[in-house]
Amino acid sequence: MSFDPDKTSAVTSFDVARRAGVSRSAVSRCFTPGASISAKSREKILKAASELGYRVNLVARGLNKQRTDLVGMIVSSLTTSYRAASVDALAKQLVQQGFRPMLFCIDEGKDVEQLLSILLNYQVSGVVITSDAPPAKICEECARMRVPLVMVHRMDDLPFVDLINGDDVKGARLAADALVEAGRKHLIVVEQGVLGYSGEVRVAAFRARAAELGVLCSTVAVNPVEYEAGVEAAAGVIAQLDKTPGVFCTTDTVALGLLDTLRNKHGVRIPEQMSLVGYDDIPESSWAFAELTTIKQSSKEFARVTVELLKERIKNPGAEPKNEIVDVQLVTRGTV
Amino acid sequence: MSFDPDKTSAVTSFDVARRAGVSRSAVSRCFTPGASISAKSREKILKAASELGYRVNLVARGLNKQRTDLVGMIVSSLTTSYRAASVDALAKQLVQQGFRPMLFCIDEGKDVEQLLSILLNYQVSGVVITSDAPPAKICEECARMRVPLVMVHRMDDLPFVDLINGDDVKGARLAADALVEAGRKHLIVVEQGVLGYSGEVRVAAFRARAAELGVLCSTVAVNPVEYEAGVEAAAGVIAQLDKTPGVFCTTDTVALGLLDTLRNKHGVRIPEQMSLVGYDDIPESSWAFAELTTIKQSSKEFARVTVELLKERIKNPGAEPKNEIVDVQLVTRGTV
DNA sequence: GTGAAAGCGCTAACAC
DNA sequence: GTGTTAGCGCTTTCAC
Numbered sequence: 001m002s003f004d005p006d007k008t009s010a011v012t013s014f015d016v017a018r019r020a021g022v023s024r025s026a027v028s029r030c031f032t033p034g035a036s037i038s039a040k041s042r043e044k045i046l047k048a049a050s051e052l053g054y055r056v057n058l059v060a061r062g063l064n065k066q067r068t069d070l071v072g073m074i075v076s077s078l079t080t081s082y083r084a085a086s087v088d089a090l091a092k093q094l095v096q097q098g099f100r101p102m103l104f105c106i107d108e109g110k111d112v113e114q115l116l117s118i119l120l121n122y123q124v125s126g127v128v129i130t131s132d133a134p135p136a137k138i139c140e141e142c143a144r145m146r147v148p149l150v151m152v153h154r155m156d157d158l159p160f161v162d163l164i165n166g167d168d169v170k171g172a173r174l175a176a177d178a179l180v181e182a183g184r185k186h187l188i189v190v191e192q193g194v195l196g197y198s199g200e201v202r203v204a205a206f207r208a209r210a211a212e213l214g215v216l217c218s219t220v221a222v223n224p225v226e227y228e229a230g231v232e233a234a235a236g237v238i239a240q241l242d243k244t245p246g247v248f249c250t251t252d253t254v255a256l257g258l259l260d261t262l263r264n265k266h267g268v269r270i271p272e273q274m275s276l277v278g279y280d281d282i283p284e285s286s287w288a289f290a291e292l293t294t295i296k297q298s299s300k301e302f303a304r305v306t307v308e309l310l311k312e313r314i315k316n317p318g319a320e321p322k323n324e325i326v327d328v329q330l331v332t333r334g335t336v
Numbered sequence: 337m338s339f340d341p342d343k344t345s346a347v348t349s350f351d352v353a354r355r356a357g358v359s360r361s362a363v364s365r366c367f368t369p370g371a372s373i374s375a376k377s378r379e380k381i382l383k384a385a386s387e388l389g390y391r392v393n394l395v396a397r398g399l400n401k402q403r404t405d406l407v408g409m410i411v412s413s414l415t416t417s418y419r420a421a422s423v424d425a426l427a428k429q430l431v432q433q434g435f436r437p438m439l440f441c442i443d444e445g446k447d448v449e450q451l452l453s454i455l456l457n458y459q460v461s462g463v464v465i466t467s468d469a470p471p472a473k474i475c476e477e478c479a480r481m482r483v484p485l486v487m488v489h490r491m492d493d494l495p496f497v498d499l500i501n502g503d504d505v506k507g508a509r510l511a512a513d514a515l516v517e518a519g520r521k522h523l524i525v526v527e528q529g530v531l532g533y534s535g536e537v538r539v540a541a542f543r544a545r546a547a548e549l550g551v552l553c554s555t556v557a558v559n560p561v562e563y564e565a566g567v568e569a570a571a572g573v574i575a576q577l578d579k580t581p582g583v584f585c586t587t588d589t590v591a592l593g594l595l596d597t598l599r600n601k602h603g604v605r606i607p608e609q610m611s612l613v614g615y616d617d618i619p620e621s622s623w624a625f626a627e628l629t630t631i632k633q634s635s636k637e638f639a640r641v642t643v644e645l646l647k648e649r650i651k652n653p654g655a656e657p658k659n660e661i662v663d664v665q666l667v668t669r670g671t672v
Numbered sequence: 673g674t675g676a677a678a679g680c681g682c683t684a685a686c687a688c
Numbered sequence: 689g690t691g692t693t694a695g696c697g698c699t700t701t702c703a704c
Contacts, residue, residue, distance in 0.1 A: 396681035
């Protein structure tokens, strides 16, 4: 370590400038990617900076530029693997693209507004919302403040707000097709308590496809969400086991709750007595107890597109809202 | 909306001050929790502020105070439920206590240093590290910059750095005791590829307790980590099935991989042919296919103590490092 | 290519 | 309790 270890912090561009025998502007330019500076100055400055242990004060820069590289992520609680994977992928992608993610996990129905207010106070470069909480006002706020906003798994029609969704219609159709091709003449769709936009689309598309195919489709509706929803749906499914049904759940976690309960509490044999398709392809779906056939959505692809959308909007804030769709595919395992 | 919707942003304390007929300092005081200001001024200011749509610019405040309320969270990839739950709890607790978490998920063995450098550039109030990546230099850096740092599930001995761990020794002993009380005369501990500090302590304590109890304890070591580690450990465990062993895994995800493989690929009956205890009590452990007996650590408690440690150190940066231990308990389900 | 000067929006020390 | 003043550390015209 060549710099003075006693110097705790507080080494500013001024210190570097003095030591390198240049002006503060030169130092600033040296640490600004696209700035014009001579190789000679740059070298001197870099040397001085490293000797001093200088680092750019991003807060000061942020104040000056009226913008930080912070990006707010407003997400639902990380209680399912799908959400965890999404956040993981998004955080990494943001960092890789030069942003710093601020994480706000919210319990559904909490005061998101206050959080958003905080975000805006930080002069964030953008905000990503995946939460289901209804942020009506929030988006107005973002739009008004000209803060780029991209929403994941939502379909709000708002000015300057970009949207990104999986191809839920295709996914649900793939599911129905797989079930029918496996010989199921009777379909069942499980509706969990809170569906969210994607869930609703999947349910609707699944039913529509069933109708197209001329196959009956009944509904098992339950109050809880995720794993518990599957557990509770078991009774409804069992009641229809005589029809050797093909069952579709809007998320893998729900499907896993159902499968787990059916197989391990009631001795139902899958796929002999019924077929089952989930959605998301979370890691647990490939575990031995499950071997769940499902619709795969790539978290990484979502993250990639999300950040791209963000960057584009930062570049061109007034552009028409985009509506990106990420492709999905059927992953066949043992439950169909 | 009473304020001018065209005013995109840029409404400063100066604007508010003018409109309220006071000085900027008054406005500042009004938005500073412990400041002294008359009720009358406060009211005028609040009114003007809301009419103008004013919000404090936290970046400017941060520059002035040489500190933001940002806290860096450096965590491992969110690939297991335990990590997801930990991050969720920590993020929420931080927000609740007035901090803003910045999330950095790192793939083990990546360049953490650069990240930390970024953090420091943001004048963060503190940093929390749960990642296993070896941040030797990082901590020096934090210490040097006087940035409060608390490390979770680690035992580095560093000046000014607080530590928080679960009671791994107690947990491992509880596991061994449960297994032996269930009549197991032969114990097995599964060692996954990368153990981390907690894992090592658990393994060692488990072995020590076995010895105390006068019970044999063998090891099944595998290269992968988490679920895959359990899968790979299956063969080694099966080879010793004639001893009706009591098996201990250092995390639930490993235990679930093992249990899943044993039951569903090899028809092993648990707890008839062997017993199994995991660690963490992740949600999946209570799923029907598993009903895994395990050692519970509370993510919320970890989060609570972590943030408390952080706040204390912010208040008193020079204090002796603390070493907090969070209690654990046995959760008995069906695998013992 | 480089330096001087003028802020970015806020807080804090000081006098009143 | 309130206003005045002086920065926090950086970027950025604007001359040169």
